[in-house]
Every structure is written in C-alpha cells, then in structure tokens.
Amino acid sequence: QSALTQPASVSGSPGQSVTISCTGTSSDIGAYNYVSWHQQHPGKAPKLIIYAVSNRPSGVSNRFSGSKSGNTASLTISGLQAEDDANYYCSSYTRSSTWVFGGGTKLTVL
Amino acid sequence: QVQLQQSGPGLVKPSQTLSLTCAISGDSVSSNSAAWNWVRQSPSRGLEWLGRAYYRSKWYHDYALSLKSRITINPDTSKNQFSLQLDSVTPEDTALYYCVRETSPDGGFDYWGQGTLVTVSS
Numbered sequence: 552q553s554a555l556t557q558p559a560s561v562s563g564s565p566g567q568s569v570t571i572s573c574t575g576t577s578s579d580i581g582a583y584n585y586v587s588w589h590q591q592h593p594g595k596a597p598k599l600i601i602y603a604v605s606n607r608p609s610g611v612s613n614r615f616s617g618s619k620s621g622n623t624a625s626l627t628i629s630g631l632q633a634e635d636d637a638n639y640y641c642s643s644y645t646r647s648s649t650w651v652f653g654g655g656t657k658l659t660v661l
Numbered sequence: 662q663v664q665l666q667q668s669g670p671g672l673v674k675p676s677q678t679l680s681l682t683c684a685i686s687g688d689s690v691s692s693n694s695a696a697w698n699w700v701r702q703s704p705s706r707g708l709e710w711l712g713r714a715y716y717r718s719k720w721y722h723d724y725a726l727s728l729k730s731r732i733t734i735n736p737d738t739s740k741n742q743f744s745l746q747l748d749s750v751t752p753e754d755t756a757l758y759y760c761v762r763e764t765s766p767d768g769g770f771d772y773w774g775q776g777t778l779v780t781v782s783s
Contacts, residue, residue, distance in 0.1 A: 554707065584767065585766070585767050585769075587769035587770065589708075589770070596759060596773035596774070596775065596776055597708070597759075597770070597773060598773075599769050599770055599771045601769075602764075602767065602768050602769030602771070603767040603768070603769070608769075608771060640707075640708050642708075642710070642769070642770070647726065648723045649710060649723055649724075649725055649726065650698070650710040650713075650763075651710065652700075652707060652708040652709065652710060653707075654707050655707050655708070
C-alpha cells in the first residue's frame with residue numbers, strides 16, 4: 552500500500568487560509584468516507600483534527616474543515632494563527648482493511 | 662478520559678523481537694466500538710500504520726501487508742491492554758512507536774499513547 556500524496560510544505564500569513572491536499576486512489580480515499588487529518592507539533596503525538604472526511608472532534612476549532620472529491624481529500628485552515636504552525640498528516644482506510652497515511656505537510660505560518 | 666500508557670524496551674538487537682505493551686484506562690480492549698492500533702514514525706518513512714486488533718463478538722486482526730509475516734498484535738483482556746510483537750527486526754525498524762485507539766467505524770485515531778522510541782542496534 553503506497554502512502555497518500557501530500558505537498559511537502561505550505562505557508563501562509565496570519566489571518567489567511569491555506570488548503571492541504573491529500574491524493575490517493577480508488578482503493579483508499581475514493582473507496583470510503585474514512586479520511587482523517589492529524590496535526591503534530593514537534594515532540595508531541597499526532598492529534599486528530601478531522602475524521603470521516605469533514606467531522607471535527609469535540610474541542611477542535613471550527614477554523615479546521617475537511618472535504619473530499621474523488622480520490623483527493625483536502626484540509627482547509629482558515630484564519631491562520633501562529634499555533635497552527637505544525638505538521639499535518641492525512642490518513643485513509645483502504646479496501647484491504649488497512650490504514651494508510653500521507654507523507655505529511657509542514658505548514659509554516661509566516 | 663481515555664489514556665494509553667506504553668511500556669517496553671527502547672533498545673533491541675538486530676534479528677531479535679521487538680515487544681511493546683499498551684495499557685488502556687477509560688475504555689475496554691474488548692469494546693465493540695473501538696479498535697486498538699500500532700503506528701510508528703521515523704524520518705525516512707513518516708507515519709506508518711502497522712496493524713490493529715478489535716473485538717466484534719470475536720477477535721479480528723488486520724496487519725500492514727509489508728509486515729504481515731513478522732507482526733502480531735495481541736489483546737489481553739485480563740489486564741485491559743494490548744501488545745505489539747515484531748520479529749526479526751533490522752535497523753530499518755528503528756522508529757517512534759505509538760499505540761492508538763481507533764473509534765470504529767469512522768471515528769479516526771482519537772487517542773494516542775506517549776510514544777516509545779525503539780532503536781535497533783547491536
């Protein structure tokens with residue numbers, strides 16, 4: 552199972568919006584609405600911020616939103632804040648009953 | 662509040678077996694709405710899903726295809742914990758290992774252990 556494809560890095564200024572893409576195949580992202588996004592700060596465990604494509608866990612800011620079209624999922628962060636500076640990983644369930652992660656995207660808040 | 666507490670050695674010799682345990686509090690390893698996963702992270706491989714165990718009237722296991730011949734994930738209902746066993750390790754298995762709860766079927770990986778850095782070296 553190949554990793555999902557994410558851009559290595561994105562950046563934005565405070566207050567702006569950024570979108571991170573996550574591209575898979577018809578055997579993973581395209582097959583199910585089981586796409587999640589995680590935020591990871593250095594030295595910390597990943598934190599779930601989006602599940603089932605577009606759902607936010609309790610306590611996660613509504614500045615984070617998710618969507619999916621075909622084999623590509625997207626995470627949009629609006630109203631960028633300094634604390635959003637982190638690594639972001641997508642994940643998807645697959646037809647093989649396994650999970651696969653993306654390679655990760657480093658978001659830099661300028 | 663769910664908490665996952667990992668334990669196990671941080672150094673394993675090549676060709677030996679890596680063994681880690683994850684103790685669960687605030688949930689049950691036999692829950693019908695959760696699955697218990699192991700994920701590892703390294704600079705070269707990023708986040709890599711290793712496998713899971715879950716109970717739905719009986720126990721089920723799913724493993725990453727690349728590791729299927731070397732990996733075992735075992736639940737222990739008496740201690741409310743689950744374990745990872747990875748056989749015949751090489752330096753490529755050096756990574757930060759996490760135990761993770763997955764809320765099924767679509768809840769994602771919502772609780773993570775603190776992580777255990779395992780180095781494979783002689």
